[in-house]
Amino acid sequence: MTSRWEEFYATHLPPSDFEDNRSLLKEFCDRHNKLAKRIVLITSGGTTVPLEHNTVRFVDNFSAGNRGAASAEYFLDHDYCVIFLYRQKSLEPFTRHFSGQRLLDMLDIHSTSGNTTISVKPDSVDILEPVLENYKAAREGGKILYITFTTLSDYFWLLRASCECLRVFKERALLYLAAAVSDFYIPPSEIPTHKIQSSLGGPSIQLQLVPKLLAPLVDSWVPHAFIVSFKLETDESILIQKGREALNRYKHKLVICNMLQSRRQRVVFVSLENSIEIALTKEQLLNGIEIEDSIVENVIANHDQFLTSS
Amino acid sequence: MTSRWEEFYATHLPPSDFEDNRSLLKEFCDRHNKLAKRIVLITSGGTTVPLEHNTVRFVDNFSAGNRGAASAEYFLDHDYCVIFLYRQKSLEPFTRHFSGQRLLDMLDIHSTSGNTTISVKPDSVDILEPVLENYKAAREGGKILYITFTTLSDYFWLLRASCECLRVFKERALLYLAAAVSDFYIPPSEIPTHKIQSSLGGPSIQLQLVPKLLAPLVDSWVPHAFIVSFKLETDESILIQKGREALNRYKHKLVICNMLQSRRQRVVFVSLENSIEIALTKEQLLNGIEIEDSIVENVIANHDQFLTSS
Numbered sequence: 001m002t003s004r005w006e007e008f009y010a011t012h013l014p015p016s017d018f019e020d021n022r023s024l025l026k027e028f029c030d031r032h033n034k035l036a037k038r039i040v041l042i043t044s045g046g047t048t049v050p051l052e053h054n055t056v057r058f059v060d061n062f063s064a065g066n067r068g069a070a071s072a073e074y075f076l077d078h079d080y081c082v083i084f085l086y087r088q089k090s091l092e093p094f095t096r097h098f099s100g101q102r103l104l105d106m107l108d109i110h111s112t113s114g115n116t117t118i119s120v121k122p123d124s125v126d127i128l129e130p131v132l133e134n135y136k137a138a139r140e141g142g143k144i145l146y147i148t149f150t151t152l153s154d155y156f157w158l159l160r161a162s163c164e165c166l167r168v169f170k171e172r173a174l175l176y177l178a179a180a181v182s183d184f185y186i187p188p189s190e191i192p193t194h195k196i197q198s199s200l201g202g203p204s205i206q207l208q209l210v211p212k213l214l215a216p217l218v219d220s221w222v223p224h225a226f227i228v229s230f231k232l233e234t235d236e237s238i239l240i241q242k243g244r245e246a247l248n249r250y251k252h253k254l255v256i257c258n259m260l261q262s263r264r265q266r267v268v269f270v271s272l273e274n275s276i277e278i279a280l281t282k283e284q285l286l287n288g289i290e291i292e293d294s295i296v297e298n299v300i301a302n303h304d305q306f307l308t309s310s
Numbered sequence: 311m312t313s314r315w316e317e318f319y320a321t322h323l324p325p326s327d328f329e330d331n332r333s334l335l336k337e338f339c340d341r342h343n344k345l346a347k348r349i350v351l352i353t354s355g356g357t358t359v360p361l362e363h364n365t366v367r368f369v370d371n372f373s374a375g376n377r378g379a380a381s382a383e384y385f386l387d388h389d390y391c392v393i394f395l396y397r398q399k400s401l402e403p404f405t406r407h408f409s410g411q412r413l414l415d416m417l418d419i420h421s422t423s424g425n426t427t428i429s430v431k432p433d434s435v436d437i438l439e440p441v442l443e444n445y446k447a448a449r450e451g452g453k454i455l456y457i458t459f460t461t462l463s464d465y466f467w468l469l470r471a472s473c474e475c476l477r478v479f480k481e482r483a484l485l486y487l488a489a490a491v492s493d494f495y496i497p498p499s500e501i502p503t504h505k506i507q508s509s510l511g512g513p514s515i516q517l518q519l520v521p522k523l524l525a526p527l528v529d530s531w532v533p534h535a536f537i538v539s540f541k542l543e544t545d546e547s548i549l550i551q552k553g554r555e556a557l558n559r560y561k562h563k564l565v566i567c568n569m570l571q572s573r574r575q576r577v578v579f580v581s582l583e584n585s586i587e588i589a590l591t592k593e594q595l596l597n598g599i600e601i602e603d604s605i606v607e608n609v610i611a612n613h614d615q616f617l618t619s620s
Contacts, residue, residue, distance in 0.1 A: 051369070054544035054570055056490070059361070060370045064399075089374075089399070095411055103413045104405060104445055107430070107438075118435055118442065120417070120428035128417075129426055135414055180366070183508040194545045195570075198493040202519050207512040234364035235504045260364055260505075 004211035009160075011188055012153040021147050022161045025083065028145040029165040032081045038172045038303075040080045041162050043179035044068020045087025047152040049186060051205065056195045058151075059207075063180035065090030067230075067263070067292060071176060072144065073134065074296035080174070081143045083166075085158055087179070088148040094135040098128075152182050152210065159213060163221035171310050173225040174303050175217070180232065185210050214250040224310075226303045227252035234260045243270040254302060256295065264291055269298060314521035319470075321498055322463040331457050332471045335393065338455040339475040342391045348482045348613070350390045351472050353489035354378020355397025357462040359496060361515065366505045368461075369517075373490035375400030377540075377573070377602060381486060382454065383444065384606035390484070391453045393476075395468055397489070398458040404445040408438075462492050462520065469523060473531035481620050483535040484613050485527070490542065495520050524560040534620075536613045537562035544570045553580040564612060566605065574601060579608060 002010070015021075032039055045068065046061030065086055072082050072093040084093065091099075098106075106124040110117050120128055138144045147162075149155045166173045184207035196203055218227060229252060231243045236259060243255040247270060257268045266279040278294050312320070325331075342349055355378065356371030375396055382392050382403040394403065401409075408416075416434035420427050430438055448454045457472075459465045476483045494517035506513055528537060539562060541553045546569055553565040557580060567578045576589040588604050 048370070052544070056372050056542065056544065056570060057492075057494075058370055058372065060358075060368055062366050062368065092410065095414060098413075100402065101405055101445075103408075104442060107442060109439060109442060109446075116435055116439055117432075118430035118438055122427075125426055125428055128428055129419060132414060132417060132419060132428065135411075136419075182367075183506075184367075184512050195543055196493075198519055202494050202517040205515045205517065207515065209508055209512050232366065233505055234362070234366065260366060 003216075005156075005213060005216055008153075008156060008211050012156065014157040015149070015151075015154040018157055018161070021158060022165075024145060025147065025162055025165045028081075028083065028142075029168065031142070033168050036172070038080050038174065039083065039166065039169050040075045040174040040176055041083045041085060041166060042068050042072050042075070042176045043085045043155075043159065043181075044072075045090030045149075046180040047087065047155045047182045048150055049152050049182050049184065049207075050191060051186065052195055053188075053191050053193045054195065059182065059184070061180035061182055062260075063087070063090065065092075066096065068176075068178040069093045069096045070290050070292035071178065071296050074293055075176075075300075076134070076138050076143060078296065078300055080300075082138075083145050083147065083162055085147045085149065085155075085162060085179070088150050092146070093138075093144070094131055097131050152185055155179065155181060156213065159217075160221065163217060166222050166225065170224040171226065171307055173222060174299070175222065175225055175227045176299065177214075177227070177229045181210070181213075183210055184208065212250070214246070214252060218250050218252050226306050228254045228256060228299055231255050231257045232260060232263070233257070240268060240270060240275060243268070244275075247272060253306065254299070256299075267291065267295060269302075271302070313526075315466075315523060315526055318463075318466060318521050322466065324467045325459070325461075325464040328467055328471070331468060332475075334455060334457065335472055335475040338391075338393065338452075339478065341452070343478050346482070348390045348484065349393065349476065349479050350385045350484040350486050351393045351395060351476060352378050352382050352385070352486045353395045353465070353469065353491075354382075355400030356490040357397065357465045357492050358460055359462050359492050359494065359517075360501060361496065362505055363498075363501055363503045364505065369492065369494070371490035371492055372570075373397070373400065375402075376406065378486075378488040379403045379406045380600050380602035381488065381606050384603055385486075385610075386444070386448050386453060388606065388610055390610075392448075393455050393457065393472055395457045395459065395465075395472060395489070398460050402456070403448075403454070404441055407441050462495055465489065465491060466523065469527075470531065473527060476532050476535065480534040481536065481617055483532060484609070485532065485535055485537045486609065487524075487537070487539045491520070491523075493520055494518065522560070524556070524562060528560050528562050536616050538564045538566060538609055541565050541567045542570060542573070543567070550578060550580060550585055553578070554585075557582060563616065564609070566609075577601065577605060579612075581612075 045065040046063040048058040048060050051057040069091040072084050075082050106120050233239045239257050243257040247255050255270045269276045280291050355375035356373040358368040358370050361367040379401040382394050385392050416430050418431050543549045549567050553567040557565050565580045579586045590601050
């Protein structure tokens with residue numbers, strides 16, 4: 001009998017650039033595995049569920065991608081190499097600090113006798129320089145690989161391919177599953193080809209449950225890796241319970257629970273042993289301290305312990 | 311009897327920063343109206359329809375916002391002042407040319423005896439300089455006002471407020487409605503408060519028709535303005551017919567019809583008098599010519615004629 005996740009792969013084609021991405025993943029993993037490095041796969045941003053094959057409309061999950069993008073920077077600080085598997089156009093490490101017009105506003109044009117140069121305004125150098133240094137170091141050292149998805153189906157294909165390449169790292173691989181993956185989808189056979197016409201009135205959309213990938217991931221794709229998932233809720237009263245349920249069902253290592261409304265100030269680490277809260281004070285928030293700094297530090301401490309004991 | 315659009319406003323609160331945006335719109339319009347300038351309101355990007363009040367999930371419309379953002383640049387070239395009403399995080403004029411890491415990759419850090427400067431690499435100056443010049447001219451001249459929306463309801467409130475400020479321009483106002491506005495929504499009374507739980511199985515979502523704002527817009531908000539709407543379809547066989555239906559129903563000036571698959575190469579201008587195709591050759595596309603250049607030129611020619619005849 002095929003499981004629900006196997007059926008999902010059987011009924012959804014891989015994204016068009018899948019083989020290119022698989023080659024990039026393999027090259028990246030082989031190179032860093034030879035150096036016996038630690039590696040983290042970070043998933044980030046929301047997945048889309050198309051309502052039409054020629055897609056004009058889709059269901060999306062709220063996620064700007066800041067948690068994943070910020071965490072990638074902190075993992076690089078701790079000498080992990082990073083696969084950053086993220087929703088196209090969601091926030092990226094480094095560039096996230098300069099969204100919209102901020103970079104253009106930092107630039108001055110100088111023209112002297114027919115020669116034009118463009119430079120960063122002196123008072124913006126202090127803000128830009130440390131980020132740019134880290135960006136260049138990560139890029140030139142080949143320490144981060146960027147892979148993008150848009151739809152739920154893209155995400156499924158790329159997550160499995162990533163795991164296949166990560167297997168060789170065994171316990172040195174860390175999975176940090178921060179993407180907001182849809183719980184619901186519409187099977188391809190029930191999706192109309194063309195844009196739904198409003199002349200027919202408001203449509204009714206029947207969604208189905210998405211199979212949970214944590215099961216095959218823990219059991220067979222990367223059985224030796226240290227796996228961390230996230231749980232986002234809007235109702236505090238069920239938050240920790242939902243996290244513990246996930247942990248008991250999938251037997252991975254850690255669930256990081258957070259509320260939509262307070263996700264930048266407070267998270268709870270739920271493991272088989274205990275629940276530990278990490279929170280920022282108001283002062284820390286005002287000083288621009290990011291909770292991802294503490295989250296990553298604590299996750300790595302857990303990974304250290306896991307590596308020692310295994 | 312209240313109309314459907316009046317009922318929509320009665321059941322949806324304005325966005326939290328509504329009064330601030332209304333002040334900005336009023337100041338911008340009053341300033342440019344005194345100078346007897348022409349003005350264009352460009353709407354751009356897709357609207358969201360929340361599936362939960364504490365929104366984790368929403369229905370979205372496909373639109374990166376390139377048509378609106380590119381068109382804004384061309385309208386500025388033709389000395390229109392521009393209200394750019396766009397989906398938060400969708401493409402913006404000027405910055406759209408440097409998405410992702412492109413700007414960071416153009417920068418070099420120089421350190422000499424404790425003094426750090428950052429400048430644009432010489433071979434990137436030619437690409438960056440013309441865009442940066444135009445960006446600075448628009449910003450310093452106060453010729454463009456950026457206003458953002460996310461939800462369908464935000465869009466409704468901000469569009470009406472924009473029209474109220476645009477009224478004084480009479481025939482000099484041009485509305486260029488390129489946003490991908492949802493045709494469907496869920497009334498607030500039928501939206502659950504918290505994140506829908508997957509333990510209850512896949513939900514069924516009943517969508518209702520969104521009232522069309524073109525009707526009050528043409529009839530009472532800006533009855534003297536030159537109004538252009540867009541029609542996007544995925545099925546060629548109904549494209550022109552849908553455009554003409556819209557024109558006959560709302561009695562505005564122009565519908566620009568385009569297919570999802572070929573929208574960067576070909577559009578059809580549908581007016582009461584005729585249908586005129588605008589298309590780029592393969593060579594033009596390869597040379598980086600944008601169809602928005604021709605679209606804006608043709609729209610302005612229509613606006614010229616309208617101003618002369620009225």
